[in-house]
Amino acid sequence: MMDVPPNSAMPSTRGLNFFEADPNLSAVLALRAGPGEAERALPVLRELGEIAGTELDELATIADRNPPVLVTHDREGRRVDEIVYHPAYRRMQELGFCRFGFAAMSHRPGVLGWPGTVPHVVKYALSYVFVQAEFGLFCPISMTDSAARVLRLFGPDELRARYLPGLTSTSMETLLQSAQLITERTGGSDVGASECEARPADGYWEIWGEKWFCSNAGADVHLVLARPPGAPRGTRGLGLFLVPKLLPDGSRNRYVIRRLKEKLGSRSMPTGEYEFHGAVGYVVGQLDRGFHQMAEMINVSRLSNGMRAAALMRRALLEAAVHTKGRSAFGRALADLPLVREQLLELVLDAESAISIVLYAAAALDAADGGSEGHQRVVRILTPLIKYAVCRQARSAAGLSMNLRGGNGYIEEWPNARLLRDAYLGSIWEGAENVVALDVARAARKEAAHEALLADLEGRLARATDPVVSEDAAAVLRELASVREGFARFLDAWDDETEARITAWCDRLAAVTCAALLAEEADAEARQGRGYRKAAVARAYRLRRAERRDPLGWRTPPASVLRAILDGAQLDARALAAIS
Template sequence: MAASTHTVTNQAPPLVGYDVYTSDRALSEAVERHLDPDLLDAARTELSALGTAAGSAEVQEWGVLANENPPKLRTHDRYGHRVDEVDFHPAWHRLLDGAVSAGLTSAWNRPGGHVRRAAGFLVWTQAEGGHGCPVSMTHAAVPALRTDPELAAEWEPRLTSTVYEQGLRPAARKAGALFGMGMTEKQGGSDVRANTTAARPLSVSGEYALTGHKWFCSAPMSDGFLVLAQAPEGLSCFLVPRVLDDGTRNAFAIQRLKDKLGNRSNASAEVEFDGTWARRVGEEGRGVRTIIEMVAATRLDCVLGSAALMRQAVAQAVHHATYRSAFGGPLIDKPLMRNVLADLALESEAATTLALRLAAAYDEGGERERAFLRLAVPAAKYWVTKRCTPLAAEALECLGGNGYVEESGMPRLLRESPLNSIWEGAGNVQALDVLRALQREPQALDAFLREVGLARGADHRLDGAIKDLLTELADLNGIEARARRLAERIALVLQGSLLVRFAPPEVADAFCGSRLGRDWGTAFGTLPHTLDLGAVVERAAPEFG
């Protein structure tokens, strides 16, 4: 009967069948900017292919299915044997296969590898964010393992492989392996020095038995884990394989899977070690120093993951406003809606531009770039991930009531949006890390100032923001209580300097006039009305149809 009383009109078509990469001008321009010209043709081809797949109806359906069918824990088999396995929907495995095949677990051994991987990670995780966790940890484990050349020689080829093999068996019998990480415990959280898991030496060759627990262990189906535990000489880093070389299961009891707000497709577990075999990585008593490079790399992936979510949210909002009419015309032509969309687009472009600049610093690898990363990574991780949730909420609102309905996909983005702000150290941890870099490593501030100084004189609001930041840094009174403010200003000044140098004038003008100027409200959609907002929105529109 309903079919005879009305027809469906004025609904935006699904945003499918488009190239996620080439439609993102901020991202594709950043890749062109940071890669050697000799690498560009191959990078364009691989990223466009990945973007076309990520924007396809099939892969987007994989994302929906992986989210709607979360992993399930099987502690025992039918005969009562302890197995501690996690079962995932086939869509999860297809997404992981796509990520591994695209080289998203490997950036360390090829020219321009970090920029190419960062762009691919940003593109592919727009289909579904949860599977990015094991992808990120596998990629990030490499520098930690390199502190032990013997372990690196054994494991690095497996972690950087482009072959995905699911299932638990000895890693030596697999063409590729995934890695996880176990740092936090229930009594300590981010304060890992409060860990109580004990590591008892078994031999002089670096073998230990671990006893204790981990409160958060993501992707417990992985082939190996980097774990922190207390050895006789202090907190140390260990490699824990899930399956031993002889085919027996290591002692790795999964107590339960976390029931999380978002990130539903990814399993996060509580695990117990009871005589668990492990191999020490790095020196005993220097576990934090050993694992810190892994943490830094995963923090960059937090920035990339948030930038990906922001971009997908903005693309959906602009797409909807393009095809939806209200009050006599397309929503996108309404001045107030255009202001909201432009503000969202600025936030997304600034996040993407900053994330790819950090990836390029990893590729360059010189002393100054390493110093730059020491300050820029925690500042970016603090600010970009913090901005993700309000952006996702505002983008959802652009779709009105349709955005509040699960079928739109926007609620999934909103639930996922706080994750990267919490994972690998929440906001206060990042802000305090910014302070440590400022206080203990003066070369980090020098590298940062050299970077933002490249844009000096191009915009008076940026110049004023740099001056104000230096004034803030000169005043040490109550500096810990001001750590968040400092991290925010460092990130905004860095984003502004990059946009002034590389973005179109209308984008740089709008960003500096709002984020660095005085004419910006607390909500999205409060940009000065005199700016060229139409051009900002047009730049952010996904190429569809």
Template sequence: MSYRNPTAVLPTHEVTNMPPHMGDQDLWSSDLALREGIAREGAAWAEPQLADFGQVAGREEVLELANQANRFDPELKPFDRYGMRINQVSFHPAYHALQDLAVAHGLPNFAWNNGGAGAHVAHAALNYMLNQIEGGVLCPMAMTYAAIPTLKASPEIAKEWLPKLLSTTYDKRDIPVGEKTSAQMGMFMTEKQGGSDVRANSTRAVRDGEGYRLTGHKFFCSAPMSDAFLTLAYAEEGLSCFLVPRFQPDGQRNGLFLQRLKDKLGNKSNASSEMELQNTWGLLVGPEGKGIKTIIEMVQGTRFYCAFGSSALMRQGLVQALHHTAHRSAFQKLLIDQPLMQNVLADLALESEAATTLSLRLGRAIDEGEAGNQEAAALARIGTAIGKYWICKRAPNHTYEAMECHGGPGYVEESILPRLYREAPVNSIWEGSGNVICLDVLRALQRDAEAGPAFLREVESARGGNGHLDKALDDLKEALADHSDIELRARRLTEQMALVWQAALLVKSAPAAVSDAFCASRLGAAWSGSYGTLPRGADCNAIVQRARGLG
């Protein structure tokens, strides 16, 4: 937060050598990797909207709203003053202001309202920019976006719900959806006894006229004020997918009983609850017994959000570190000009650009898959899991390293860095933690005949562009051909695939200073994963200047 003319001359000393307050950020024009990626991946038509939103989302007042929304936690209100059950969550007004901003700019539905080439790429970019400032509000955006293709498979449900989900007006009222101007969709699948093993679920569903009645519990239900939820329960034919609204068709509240709100490490603005379902009315989505197959497309969408959401956290951490080091001196020299700090900053910049580049490439694969390109659809299926695993896994240490670039001032709550750091682990845990994601990559390789070949054609297209990459490609193909102990090696294999893919994308699209340094460090010998260890010959200054938007 900036202040008018703070007093620098104090009774005992004068405050000097401190960076100026950053003030408003232009999240679009300062991000060369984002701008180039938008043009390259087919979304140049959306540049005016993206440029406008980059300025709006980067305003200092939006950052202050984010600070308030995370400082004042949501509060559970299970009962009204007379003891009647209402199952509500109360949010700070800043949270609603951020929701209004997001929905008005199409963050939950831009891709579906602007179909065609580049739609999902531009959608990712919009959310990526706001996620740099505040991540919690993106949870209902992600679930609403991801639910839409699942609902399209059930035309009668889609007819009622899609117009509300595609609205760009935020309506926070807790009333039946038919009376609202817009709606948001949530999702909860996991239960206490099974977690990611949803086949261990115990929630049951029995027919009740045209609908079903569900009884059971869910252990993690984020954005519990959503207007409806997709969930899993066992029906007569097996595990099935259901849409459960907050209100029943007769206008009475549905049997969704909030038990408590989770006291989470981060993501504080977004409420996450435990919920019991007691004779809860719902509609079947897709066939009975095909619940996982029905809901998996929604999971694909939320994992896409995890990938570019973690990319956003890395970008903002880098922006903060660049600003601080460009204005802070030590030993008669700006930090940003000192060789070791420049190595750290350049390494952080490489990681950030590689994550953003891969996220936008995933968006194009989704776009092309939507248009009927089967190879692109296969790449999106396996690629989303690869990107979700690796980008999210790299984010926590990246935000920590950006914090360390500030020294002590980065460790205090007036800085955005502690909030970014607390936010960073969540995307790696939600929507399938590391082991689950890597096993999904193996399943795609083993059961999806198109996935492996589509991925290899993608990365092989960069062969010849860098010697380190060529060797890594050969090593990867050898690893993929070796099926011994493959489950034991699943993390290592997924990491190899991610690094080779990021390297291939950078070799084809980024300046040589970026691609050469990335390949030499990530694919060369003895990479530890620590930041600030770029080898001799890396053009750190060129990489840093590009990250500042000056390259």
């Protein structure tokens, strides 16, 4: 048997602190959350980064290989429908729900020692580090978090009193997890075609029918869309019902989990099919506003999906950077080869633009929750835009990162295969890609929400003062003006032909939005005397993705500049000459 040499020429990210290895996150968070909140988050980010790069990543690998199992009956033949998890997943639950309190932190003060509730922007930054190691568990966390939000917003008081303490618990003993059941055989996009029925009973409703997908199957609380008798067809006739696993007397509710799905990715977490046989359900909010209220849950979950896609891209970049810097071919580090430099730069642009737009949206959500009408419109359009553009980007970034690891990238013992499998899900659930792109158009046509977004971005760029970055800011302002004008013409002429072009418009709107945010971040970095690294990223992004210059005219940064970008070293303004 041959010994494996100590330096196996197969560099790994295992053991790195995922937060400290990230040259970008803390500055973006400080800009979006304010220095006070960012400083308070710092020790938690460090601890999370340490755990993510060590224990959590190991647990995630094990849980991915050992998916949960549905046990339908006990040994005496009673129906039980219990989900049996691998201990690795249970430990991840403790970390996610209890140690870091992700599902609770927006709802009750004091989680992680915060003086009030943790702002969304901080929650998203913390989640971003966690998801770099584990993607699957974040669905149950997000479902539980958003169910608490829906109950807080729409009530009624009785359901709040009964379920909110459990949904926001940070103890596995008392935690109640949630799931969301919308999709039926008839379709997840055309929700109005749903056939599940809700029949009035004595103080509750009976839910009858089938749901084709339920993630976090086996949850304690289910939010279910169903149609009461006589309600109109379409989404307007749907009510929203809370269906608990256990009835107040401790008995099982009247539904069965038919089977668990065998999935490409997100394998640590169970997704199942449900049959409701007169299950007890309680109305949430207004009976005739069920879909509208569920949309609140879907929207925060869509933003969370954008955050998860951004995290997958950051991990994809980290894997690619560590691998190509530590491995050589033809006598040179892979990272210094021209084509690889070019590909690493593209991964940097993917990853840094993604977290920019996600944290910007999270900060806007904080402001919107505080009552700002302008920010509500910004969030209205950013949510589907991010779900569309960032999730789509994650698929190609995960693929490129796999490619850069070569053969090992395709082997399940390395993280790339899992990243790629997980990345594909973001574009399907919580609204398939086309459906969320059409929602961007709806937000623009019905609420002129794009105007609120463009105006906010213009205001930010107009405040840029660094002389070097101001030139870039001015160029992005011109792009924003051209998008505004083009979008107006496009929306005026809405027909089948324009509908068929909507994804191209979403690509364009996402690109100029990210270009503006990166320029704003570059200005902040330069003004604080921290140099022009972000300016280099912002310029490359603008020229390549917002202005869409001809790739044959691009210039790939020299190895020293690219390494500074990867490692977070300062660059001076002269380095910008190497960027195009």
